[in-house]
Structures are given as C-alpha cells and as structure tokens.
Amino acid sequence: MGFGSYDESEQENQEYDADYDEDDGVSAEENAHDGDVEFEFTASNDELLDRLEDIKDNT
Incomplete structure (x- = not known):
C-alpha cells in the first residue's frame, strides 16, 4: 500500500485507551x-x- 492510501481495515483495528481516572482532571x-x-x-x-x-473609525 502506498503512502497516503486509506485502508478501512486499519480503522477497524484501532485500540483506544478509555480508562480515565477521576484524578486525571x-x-x-x-x-x-x-x-x-x-x-x-x-x-x-x-x-x-x-x-x-x-x-471604530480605525478598524
């Protein structure tokens, strides 16, 4: 796959770290x-x- 190409399968396989501690804010x-x-x-x-x-006159 060339540079800048879009592969939908890459979007489906992304992992997100959604563990948020209340102390983070x-x-x-x-x-x-x-x-x-x-x-x-x-x-x-x-x-x-x-x-x-x-x-106002100067703007």
Whole structure:
C-alpha cells in the first residue's frame, strides 16, 4: 500500500485507551477566588464614547 492510501481495515483495528481516572482532571474549585474587584473610572461617559468612535473609525 502506498503512502497516503486509506485502508478501512486499519480503522477497524484501532485500540483506544478509555480508562480515565477521576484524578486525571482538574478540579474547578481548586483555584476558587472569593475576593472583590473594584474599578475606578476617571473618564466621563462623553470621553469614553469619543474613544469608542475613534476605535471604530480605525478598524
């Protein structure tokens, strides 16, 4: 059989390792964070809207 040829029998004879341990995954609660996040905006709404228009014009 040449390089790149497709043989359906090869597909049927493949073995898969489907034994998964529960310890193999990552716990979502492992890196949980219960802190607070605060933002301080120094620009006015008009300044932010002007900046948004500038961004839209450049794309």
